Amino acid sequence: MAYRETEKMRRRKAETRQRILDCARHLVSEGGFRHAQVTQVASRAEVATGTIYRHFESKEQLFAEVFRAATQHEVDKVAEQLAGEGDAVERLDRALRSFANRALRGPVTAWALIAEPVDPRVEAERLVYRRAYAALFEKAIRQGVAEGSLPPQEARHSSTCLVGAIAESLVGPLSPVQSGTEVVAATDHEPLINTIVNFCLQGLTGTRR
Template identity: 55%
Template sequence: MAYRRTAAVQERLDATRTRLVDAAHDLVAAHGYAGCSIAAVAERGEVATGTVYRHFPDKGSLFAEVFRAATQREVDAVAAAAAGPGTVAERATRAVETFAHRALAGPRLAYALIAEPVDPRVEAERLVYRRAWQALFAGLVSDGVAGGELPPQDPATTAAALVGAMAEALVVPLADGSAPPHVVPQLTAFVLRALGATPP
């Protein structure tokens, strides 16, 4: 007869896995992927190194899980900002400001999510979440065009260009901690110009 885990055992396993992902997240946020080893995750998670490998076969699978969890939080925060009331220009402004301010508040983590070279599995996740970012901004563009607030344009193409530009504008400041105080308003102004929106 096949062994079946009890609910209590499964809860303990799930709790350990969550603790390990949280530990890895904290290490990546402080030191990037390069500073996050399996041994360091085990120490921070207060488990043996072998326990980490029982949940994640290698560092790439652990990093991919960290990336998914961290990026989903960012997407959710920007989506919430964009979903509020107001014109499309106001909603786009809130979305860009939320994206940029959150990135600049946690520069090491943001750089790891946006650009740090890492395992191919994380690169694959970046493509998944780039599509999520694009879908979010494409929705704003569609609303603006449908309501006459924006000139006619292809939402998917505009959104892809905006997401790429926003990430590129922040890569160097995030990498070397050199973000000038005007970077967020300048980035917001650029996005509104690119959309053809009237500033709020």
Template identity: 55%
Template structure:
């Protein structure tokens, strides 16, 4: 008779997998991808190294899942940034994007710029598209309501995400000196408004 996992064993398997991902994510946030060696992940998760490999056939598989979980959390935070008008939502989105990155610099560096395995790099491209989609939705709604001038929302959003990410790479670098977060965020918001409207921050 073929073995069929019960709900309890399946729930335990899911819990173990999530524990492994959390452990790897904590290590990446502390020291980047090279910190998340499989043996270190297993030790932090309180499981055997073989258990990690049962859930993730390779280190690249594990880090791809870590990247997916971490990046989705960041995209969701940006997408939920509120405001009554499109301009207010754009300001909130840029503010959220930048401040979360600058508060968790090591993880943000890993998500945006750290050299990675090709599988993780492919996920990084999806991450950028998801960010662009969040911005494009706000811009498209603003154009439709007459709150923003006519423009191609997808093009503008892609350009914004690329520019914001590039502007953050230097400050997020592990070798970079301290950054004045408020000044940097203000500059990014001004750039965003100049790129999407004919207005600037008062």
């Protein structure tokens, strides 16, 4: 008789797979991708190491899915801010401010998503999501040019510059290795965020805010 997987078994497998993903994501939030070793994920998820490889073909696939889910959540937050009220400049201000604030409030996760050295498969996902951020910013910039709140410009180029500027400006503050400097305290976030946002918007508008 041919083996037939029951609905109960499929549901149990799906639950186990999700638990593995959730535990891996929690480990990443605690110490980055290098902290989320497969043995630690298995221990946290209360499964055997071999069970992980029955659900994921490799560690790289597991981490890529963790990265994808975590980054999509951040992309959605930026999209929410850009879909709000106000002209393009106001919406871009809110989106950039929200992105920087969320990163600085969760520095370990933000470092893992933005700059931590990772496997090529995860790095490929990082490039995909940088393009996703750029696409959102490009749409807002085009709307700003159309409504007159932004001067004429190459929206696609401006959007990629925006992504690069905000990501690079956060690398230092988020880095677990601070070259002789202190980690930015929670109460000190506002001046840094203002500097980052003002720089980005000045580049888009050509005027000092």
